[in-house]
Amino acid sequence: MAQEEVQNGGVEKVAAVTFTALKPQLMVEAPKAADAVQFYKSAFGAVEVDRTVHPKRKAEQELPHILSAQLELAGSTILVSDTSESSAPLKTEGAGCVLCLETEDVEAAIAEAVSAGGVAEGEITEGDDACCGGRVGKVKDPYGYVWLICSPAKKCADVEA
Amino acid sequence: MAQEEVQNGGVEKVAAVTFTALKPQLMVEAPKAADAVQFYKSAFGAVEVDRTVHPKRKAEQELPHILSAQLELAGSTILVSDTSESSAPLKTEGAGCVLCLETEDVEAAIAEAVSAGGVAEGEITEGDDACCGGRVGKVKDPYGYVWLICSPAKKCADVEA
Numbered sequence: 323m324a325q326e327e328v329q330n331g332g333v334e335k336v337a338a339v340t341f342t343a344l345k346p347q348l349m350v351e352a353p354k355a356a357d358a359v360q361f362y363k364s365a366f367g368a369v370e371v372d373r374t375v376h377p378k379r380k381a382e383q384e385l386p387h388i389l390s391a392q393l394e395l396a397g398s399t400i401l402v403s404d405t406s407e408s409s410a411p412l413k414t415e416g417a418g419c420v421l422c423l424e425t426e427d428v429e430a431a432i433a434e435a436v437s438a439g440g441v442a443e444g445e446i447t448e449g450d451d452a453c454c455g456g457r458v459g460k461v462k463d464p465y466g467y468v469w470l471i472c473s474p475a476k477k478c479a480d481v482e483a
Numbered sequence: 484m485a486q487e488e489v490q491n492g493g494v495e496k497v498a499a500v501t502f503t504a505l506k507p508q509l510m511v512e513a514p515k516a517a518d519a520v521q522f523y524k525s526a527f528g529a530v531e532v533d534r535t536v537h538p539k540r541k542a543e544q545e546l547p548h549i550l551s552a553q554l555e556l557a558g559s560t561i562l563v564s565d566t567s568e569s570s571a572p573l574k575t576e577g578a579g580c581v582l583c584l585e586t587e588d589v590e591a592a593i594a595e596a597v598s599a600g601g602v603a604e605g606e607i608t609e610g611d612d613a614c615c616g617g618r619v620g621k622v623k624d625p626y627g628y629v630w631l632i633c634s635p636a637k638k639c640a641d642v643e644a
Binding site: 338339340341342343344345346347348349366367395396397398400401419420421422423424425426427430431434467470474 | 499500501502503504505506507508509510527528556557558559561562580581582583584585586587588591592595628631635
């Protein structure tokens with residue numbers, strides 16, 4: 323839009339658009355979104371603040387089709403949605419996304435997630451790996467999403483900004 | 484942990500663990516994470532605040548292997564990482580994740596993203612679909628991630644909380 327001529331193939335411009343929120347949307351195989359919401363509450367203490375169900379399906383089916391459940395977690399918002407005919411391609415189209423949750427108590431967080439039905443994968447490591455140092459463990463939830471439970475990020479000596 | 488006995492199969496407990504941050508981590512096929520960071524800057528106005536590269540690889544390879552680049556976008560933080568031998572399974576393990584970006588100007592945002600190299604998919608729709616009403620467009624970025632560009636969520640009449 324504001325970009326009329328690009329020299330040397332480089333794109334250097336200031337985006338003119340303001341974004342007010344970023345919300346990861348987790349697509350869950352229908353009709354498991356309600357179960358997934360319950361899992362995120364139990365495993366991570368997420369708080370559901372809103373839920374939109376498909377208006378036409380409520381009377382026909384036992385389980386409402388969740389278009390979008392909005393959860394507050396760690397100061398952020400995530401959306402949990404049942405896949406549908408139209409949204410199903412998103413599940414396969416979207417590249418693998420990992421969700422990093424920072425906490426001071428990695429062990430307890432993983433134990434909570436496992437007691438709620440998650441599966442711990444691998445050992446807790448002292449990372450030079452993802453999430454910029456600190457301790458990192460991995461939990462896969464019953465709906466296919468991978469959560470990294472990390473101690474809070476700290477600045478590393480080896481930073482190029 | 485705090486859950487000793489569960490009645491009626493229901494899991495009702497308050498998680499004792501406090502989480503301080505949630506950061507979606509976008510795994511990008513190495514060594515394209517640097518390109519992806521540039522794309523998110525150009526397309527969405529993301530601001531890079533930190534970058535950690537693999538210390539051993541810097542001297543050996545022309546392109547540093549990005550363990551984690553931290554970007555601020557719409558008040559949230561996302562991480563962009565090159566896949567590696569150890570993290571590569573995450574790419575296939577992680578279920579498809581969609582990223583919803585809210586803005587008052589859906590058309591301009593999509594145009595910006597497309598001018599930066601994204602691909603608009605489908606038309607802008609007035610949703611009873613994802614993100615709770617409003618207008619929604621879809622952009623797929625060059626690294627496989629799907630972004631929903633949405634007008635800000637509003638309360639719907641059909642909400643079950």
